[in-house]
Amino acid sequence: MPPEDESSPLLPRPSSSLSTPTKRTESTMASSAIFWKVAAISGATAVGFGAFGAHGLKKRIADPAKLASWGTAAQYQLIHSVALLMASGNPVAASLFTAGMTMFSGSIYALTLNPDKFKFLGPVTPIGGVCLIAGWLVLAFGKRGGPPKFPRF
Template sequence: MAADSSHETSPLLPTDEQDESIQNDDTMGSNLLWKTGAVFGATAVGLGAFGAHGLKKHISDPNKLANWSTAAQYQLVHSVALLVASNNPVAGVFFTAGMTMFSGSLYALTLDNERFRFMGPVTPLGGLCLMAGWLALAFGKRGAATRWPRF
């Protein structure tokens, strides 16, 4: 005797509606990481330009200026990495945290080393997060470079 499947409430295979819901959740996270990467990239360019032009009027120490330049370069490179990682939320979170801690602490220490001395240990933690982001890309979900988020 065959079972009547017309009364099933939960199919074994996902429906189109369920597929769309899952895809929308992925797209929302991808869009957030994409936009975060774009904003971080724009601010990296602005902060790099400020360091090359405006900061020199206030800071003459070449080591401090080099630290600022390093912060801007790492932020810009990892902004692009965040765009690539927009479909890998683990890598995206690590890149975002890493840029914030690594570059942010270098910016703060360059502007006022005494006031922000407590941020010294934050810099290497940020570097570890950046490395973890790259490892998450290496060993995580693939396909981020071919599936750009929809806006």
């Protein structure tokens, strides 16, 4: 066996098959980039909806409970937009957060604006809440691969 010198690597070099991205990693990177964009857009709309609720909605709706519901929807959307950014590399958690924000916050927004027209969305709100909870549980008990890998654009 030849003697090792200081330039020899301590770990074996990866074979070319390991260093070439597979379709699965390319697919994961693409979905991560999509979830990243969805999260950023969701965060921006949450801030906009929150501002509208604090300023513009008061001219249209006088009920403090409805205004509080709107604020809750905006708050949950914003918090879960950040969670979606962090979970963008975990497609299951990211999908649950996306579905949960859409159903939970979206149904509250619609019900606040026009409860008669959107009455059918009442049962959607708790389903969205369950999706949000499930997203957190997937993060807690799912496969962990270290810190999130942010997509490159």
